[in-house]
Amino acid sequence: MGKHAKPSGKSAYEAPGSMVRARPLPVRSAVRLRRPVDIWHKPALSAVAALAIPDLTLWALGRLDLILYTSAGAMCALYAHGLPYAARARTLAWVVLGMVASLGIALTAASLITSTALLVMCASLVAAVHKVVCEATRIGPPGNIILTFIAASAFFVPQHPGQVPLHMALALGAGVLAWVACMAPALIRPQGPERIVVARALEAAAGLLRTEADSGGGQPAGVPHARHATAASVNAAWHTLFLVPVRTPARAAARAGLERLLVRAESALGDTGPAIEASAEAEPRDPRFAKAQPRDTRPAKAQPRDTRPAKAEAEADRLGGWARELRSGRALPEVALSAAQAEELAGVAAEEPGPPRPGSRWPAPGHPRGVRAVLARLAPGSPLLPIGARVAAGCVLAGWASMAVGVGHPYWAVVTAASVYQANTTLSWQRALQRTLGNLLGLLLYTALLPLMHLGPLAMIALALACQLGAEAGITRNYWLGSVCVTPMALLLTEFGSPVPATTLIADRWIDTVVGAAVGLACCVLVTNRRAADRIEVALGQVAAAEAVACGLLAAGPATGADEARDIGWARDRLAGCLVELREAVEVAAGEWWQRALPEERIAHAEQRGHRALAGLVRRLSAPAA
Structure with missing residues (x-):
């Protein structure tokens, strides 16, 4: 199975009428x-x-x-x-x-x-x-x-x-x-690890924006892969930031700056829509991050009217430039957020016990953490x-x-x-x-x-x-x-x-x-791992449940306060985590040489619906205020 499932009916390695399939073992990719x-x-x-x-x-x-x-x-x-x-x-x-x-x-x-x-x-x-x-x-x-x-x-x-x-x-x-x-x-770079994971998320988001801009509004094969890679990178970066303590105002401010960058990277998952429009108006294109492009000598009347690809390229250049600044150890840049994104950060921080932690986001409740998570996996x-x-x-x-x-x-x-x-x-x-x-x-x-x-x-x-x-x-x-x-x-x-x-x-x-x-x-x-396919069924159920919650929030209308923004943010986090877990389960099961046929159509539809709902949640938070 490839990186992303396609609704192609029977598996490429499934014999007609068979309930199991055998996969060939690669050689060239093993040594590349x-x-x-x-x-x-x-x-x-x-x-x-x-x-x-x-x-x-x-x-x-x-x-x-x-x-x-x-x-x-x-x-x-x-x-x-x-x-x-x-x-x-x-x-x-x-x-x-x-x-x-x-x-x-x-x-x-x-x-x-x-x-x-x-x-x-x-x-x-x-x-x-x-x-x-x-x-x-x-x-x-x-x-x-x-x-x-x-x-x-x-x-x-x-x-x-x-x-x-x-x-x-x-x-x-x-x-x-x-x-x-x-x-x-x-002692030298106390924020080094978290800056690196945020830089990776920014680079993945920039790659997604460029891939979507090159597609011209279509859906080439590279877009689903880039979307999943961005979701996985952003999800991993959030889990890393959740491990950063904010016991002092200085540490809270430093983490808040990284979170604002990560929120902007996350906005790329909402397609090249309102998030890009808002960022283009809030932050003009920085010439330091722009790529050298050949000058367009066509007459003005031949210019395309759709400016979204150009704005997506500008946002990609901006995200890539921020990633390079993070890796070089420079001061964190100023990042513009939408009103709903700022309310989400403030609302989630207010839910945490202890002193106020402005601008700090925390994981959605309901998932085991630490030792309990390890025991659950065993x-x-x-x-x-x-x-x-x-x-x-x-x-x-x-x-x-x-x-x-x-x-x-x-x-x-x-x-x-x-x-x-x-x-x-x-x-x-x-x-x-x-x-x-x-x-x-x-x-x-x-x-x-x-x-x-x-x-x-x-x-x-x-x-x-x-x-x-x-x-x-x-x-x-x-x-x-x-x-x-x-x-x-x-x-x-x-x-x-x-x-x-x-x-x-x-x-x-x-x-x-x-x-x-x-x-x-x-x-x-x-000794085949027959439980690998069972893991897919569990992951499909989790994606369906998270998608149902997301669709309910999307149907309720735009976020009007910190509480609504917090709920939308937590629903986005749950759905993104479930999609990453589903893709990991599929790749593990697809690599078993003797395994019952995977539900490829269900997997493809679940991922398509899940990413569509995820994009809607991200757009809802990144859209400019009316």
Whole structure:
């Protein structure tokens, strides 16, 4: 299924009269390079700083054999870089505690259990817990793979019970250092994360306006995709701003400025209608943001009368310029809002307990947040449970298969199998292909780096840090490109603990990669996620309910006060969130290779009606006052 469903009757992969369909597995798209993520350097530099200090300290003390334990805590610096600093502080604390707890379980098992097969089973169960919890909390990149890599390795490290507390203390100390490294940028740009997500929303809205302007009033294939991308970006930006505290007037004012920009980005979802007309009158086109356009030499009588595309282009240039100013750290620009938008912000802020918070918007009531939201995603019948079963079964079988082949590092097969499992079979196939290709190229890189490694421990530390930087630089472009640097870094960590001949190490790694990817993918194909289609039915019901509320508000007439504007705003938020959830559910279910036919016509009609109602709500709030 494509990015957006079309009312085409039967699925392209559905046999006539069949209730299930099989999908082909892509190859070319799995290895295609993408544009790098805009903040890839932030986790990269944080992790390098968090790794370098303990590594050099251990080198000075002559205890590089402890580098695995300090790396466990230092790797936590890769998490939570998309969150505001207040939320990042809490999230990183939980990540560090989770890492230390996983390490403690692994080391305790290693000190008490002598059976390799049983250790493989324990490591697989821990990997399944990591996968399910990371998906339920939506922690974001790098997800469960770092936790599983460290814990699975620790299950097979020779250990005595008396050593476990010291090793856990080393991991905790390095985790505290990682926390400091991730929080340090707050001293320079305390609003950096929220400015970036708002800039992304502005750029997505500008792209939508340009796409609609180029369509000339039609509905080309790119418009639905651009509309969904804008809704998703705006929705993600609001959820990020909701995490920003406003305990002081200065923080409240700073957040209010970002909210006004985000409201203007959200106005693009109302089509190129009253919102664009109002903004064009309130804010003339800024020549700094205008693109160089060829001069139109046609006679005046040949000029088209419809000026909406030109105004949409002007608004797109304005939004793009604001996005660049946000990324550069300049002062927030002044943004004009409609009367209803201003009333909505004021009305929602008045509903919050505590001191007045002018200009602050808050999430719509009725949705669980925090721990309750995580528990709701893990409730019986959750679509995450089959994914956990896949991880547990695949990792156990991959580890046992590695033992049967005679490889001395079965945890590599466990980690490979754990890394393969994604939201559906198609993505899992792509990840298996990417990891196999990246590990093969990474082994070639490791072989080329062997002469440098023989220069001494300092050279090995420098190579490990360089590989960490290269992994973060490449993994956002494609997973296989990042794996090229991850593979030699993992082998270097093995060398610090217990040196192994290079030929044996390379052969073991290659065999474990192939075994882990093959067995993991086989389990993914056999253990299908039949609940993925059920998730679509739930999402369709939620969209229908949110659309009914939206249509009722639209039929009631324009907003005449803060209360009405607040209700319209909350209805808009619920509907936008439900549409994003529906599209995510459809993409997950569409990637299962063996799944009953999806209700494509219902999905297409629900999305069309939902986005139409969403545009009406946005227009109602962004329309100029009479």
